[in-house]
Amino acid sequence: MTVDILSSIKGAKESKAVSKLFEAIKNANTSKYSFNNLNKSAVSLEDLRDDVVINSSALEKSIIKENFPKEKKGYLVVNRVIEE
Amino acid sequence: MESQIHKIHQQLVSKEITCTSLIQEKLNALKENTHNTVNSLLDKMALELAERVDVKIESGAAIGLLEGIPFGIKDVYMVQGTYTTASSQLLKNYKSAYTATAIQKLLDAGAIPLVKENCDSFGHGSSSENTIFGAVKNATNPELVGGGSSGGSAVNVAKEHTVFSIGGDTGGSIRQPAGYNNVYGLKPTYGRISRFGLMAYASSTDCVGPIAKSIEDIRIVVNVMSGRDIKDQTTYESKIITEGSIAKNQVKSVGYFKNFIESDAINPEIKEDFLNALETIKEKGIQVKELDFFEADTLVSTYYTLAMAETASNLSRLDGTNYGNRIEGKNLKDTYSITRSENFSEETKRRIVGGNQVLSQGFSDEIYLKGLNLRDQIAANFENDFKEVDIILSPVTPNTPPKIGDSLKDPLAMYLSDAYTVGFSLGQLPTLTAPQGTSTGIQITAAKDNDEKVLQFANFLNDIL
Numbered sequence: 174m175t176v177d178i179l180s181s182i183k184g185a186k187e188s189k190a191v192s193k194l195f196e197a198i199k200n201a202n203t204s205k206y207s208f209n210n211l212n213k214s215a216v217s218l219e220d221l222r223d224d225v226v227i228n229s230s231a232l233e234k235s236i237i238k239e240n241f242p243k244e245k246k247g248y249l250v251v252n253r254v255i256e257e
Numbered sequence: 258m259e260s261q262i263h264k265i266h267q268q269l270v271s272k273e274i275t276c277t278s279l280i281q282e283k284l285n286a287l288k289e290n291t292h293n294t295v296n297s298l299l300d301k302m303a304l305e306l307a308e309r310v311d312v313k314i315e316s317g318a319a320i321g322l323l324e325g326i327p328f329g330i331k332d333v334y335m336v337q338g339t340y341t342t343a344s345s346q347l348l349k350n351y352k353s354a355y356t357a358t359a360i361q362k363l364l365d366a367g368a369i370p371l372v373k374e375n376c377d378s379f380g381h382g383s384s385s386e387n388t389i390f391g392a393v394k395n396a397t398n399p400e401l402v403g404g405g406s407s408g409g410s411a412v413n414v415a416k417e418h419t420v421f422s423i424g425g426d427t428g429g430s431i432r433q434p435a436g437y438n439n440v441y442g443l444k445p446t447y448g449r450i451s452r453f454g455l456m457a458y459a460s461s462t463d464c465v466g467p468i469a470k471s472i473e474d475i476r477i478v479v480n481v482m483s484g485r486d487i488k489d490q491t492t493y494e495s496k497i498i499t500e501g502s503i504a505k506n507q508v509k510s511v512g513y514f515k516n517f518i519e520s521d522a523i524n525p526e527i528k529e530d531f532l533n534a535l536e537t538i539k540e541k542g543i544q545v546k547e548l549d550f551f552e553a554d555t556l557v558s559t560y561y562t563l564a565m566a567e568t569a570s571n572l573s574r575l576d577g578t579n580y581g582n583r584i585e586g587k588n589l590k591d592t593y594s595i596t597r598s599e600n601f602s603e604e605t606k607r608r609i610v611g612g613n614q615v616l617s618q619g620f621s622d623e624i625y626l627k628g629l630n631l632r633d634q635i636a637a638n639f640e641n642d643f644k645e646v647d648i649i650l651s652p653v654t655p656n657t658p659p660k661i662g663d664s665l666k667d668p669l670a671m672y673l674s675d676a677y678t679v680g681f682s683l684g685q686l687p688t689l690t691a692p693q694g695t696s697t698g699i700q701i702t703a704a705k706d707n708d709e710k711v712l713q714f715a716n717f718l719n720d721i722l
Contacts, residue, residue, distance in 0.1 A: 176617075180597070180606070180609045180610050181576060182594065182597050182598050182601070182610065183595065183598040187611075188607045188610065189669075190607070190669035190672065191565070191607060191608075191611040191614070193669055194557065194558040194611075194669075195620075195624050197555060197557075198555075198558045198624050199627070201559075203630050203631060220490065232337065233354045236354040237354050240352060240354070240580075251578070251579075252578045253589060255589075256589040
């Protein structure tokens with residue numbers, strides 16, 4: 174798939190400046206190190222929060238409606254998201 | 258500089274000034290918008306809150322230290338009922354339905370928000386020129402950029418339009434504009450402050466942090482915002498940093514990366530000033546060590562590869578369905594494509610395309626996975642360094658602020674200008690810009706969760722430089 178379709182951006186092309194950054198990564202020397210997997214930002218399963226439903230406040234609901242100003246028979250009208 | 262928070266608190270308590278007059282004065286200054294720092298003013302909310310503080314003081318009740326203190330918010334934070342545009346065309350009319358945790362904590366402490374501040378769109382930039390609200394002008398010389406991406410926040414603090422501002426730092430976006438405008442800016446340890454309600458750029462390095470004119474004000478604000486938050490599960494419980502704990506320097510050794518200083522890319526004056534600062538530190542009996550580090554182009558490339566991959570994913574939701582200014586096309590895919598093409602800036606599009614490029618088959622192994630590997634090596638390098646030294650010092654930027662317009666012409670030069678800040682972001686370390694040492698400041702970094710040590714050493718530098 175081409176980058177314009179992947180990015181949903183018409184006529185998108187690879188940038189020369191960004192390609193230069195990628196070249197630097199390709200050429201960087203990583204052989205002297207092993208993969209240590211030091212990135213410990215992942216959350217442990219025991220630490221996950223409970224799956225609870227929190228009701229929005231009246232103010233929060235009214236602001237959400239403001240962001241979706243169309244209304245039909247008491248329901249918010251949202252944009253079509255499925256076509257095929 | 259002395260703490261502005263303590264000073265204003267005293268003035269309010271002793272009734273030397275009223276909160277309403279203070280807030281009105283700051284709003285009047287911001288309304289002029291001489292440096293393009295303002296995306297929207299929160300005048301109605303601010304004046305209502307100020308009146309409540311005045312009533313409380315008048316009634317004889319005690320007020321908290323942050324009650325009535327005016328502050329600014331980079332326009333990437335949700336504040337319920339306010340426009341939250343990320344300085345983008347796409348979200349120009351988007352109103353936040355809820356408030357970010359860090360901002361809510363400040364509101365709960367009584368601080369008064371004045372302004373949503375201009376920045377690079379979605380944090381994509383190092384100059385605050387990539388915005389629909391006009392390029393932010395430097396506080397000292399308006400022909401130069403304000404830095405970025407939290408440029409509006411740093412300039413507002415420097416001009417004293419806000420007492421402190423809350424910026425966001427992914428690869429240097431608090432520290433670099435703080436350096437360009439001669440104020441303090443802290444990127445705390447990743448996870449110290451909740452990111453809930455901060456519009457995501459690159460989630461693995463995004464940090465919330467304060468910009469202010471004194472170390473004491475940074476300390477007060479960071480304490481209020483810190484803590485574990487169930488809505489951001491990368492947060493952790495941190496210790497309060499007390500005034501006493503940062504008053505006396507305990508640091509015995511500092512390191513610096515010699516390749517940063519020996520590079521041809523560094524401005525000779527910044528180099529000389531930095532080396533002179535190291536000499537002064539040595540004279541005070543602190544050991545100064547040279548350290549080896551990755552080449553600047555490897556650091557910048559690793560950071561941008563990972564940040565672009567993450568921003569391509571984070572911004573994929575912005576297609577005009579749930580968020581953003583939708584433009585209808587001939588079918589659904591066309592609608593998404595036109596909406597994103599017309600509403601994203603050139604720099605944002607460049608980063609989304611770059612991100613999708615590295616995540617796609619054929620590229621991910623040799624670029625993205627290698628980038629992840631390099632990040633682990635960078636983190637390992639820091640772990641070893643902090644066995645040798647207590648603090649790492651570095652200039653904030655290799656050069657002085659460019660003229661407005663120059664960064665937009667040369668994106669690669671802009672990426673490379675982040676060479677001294679991105680490594681510490683990849684290491685998720687606490688790092689402070691202090692407006693001393695060089696014309697764009699000095700960067701003080703410690704090991705993870707040693708934010709206290711960073712502020713302690715900043716106090717020491719403030720005394721000796």
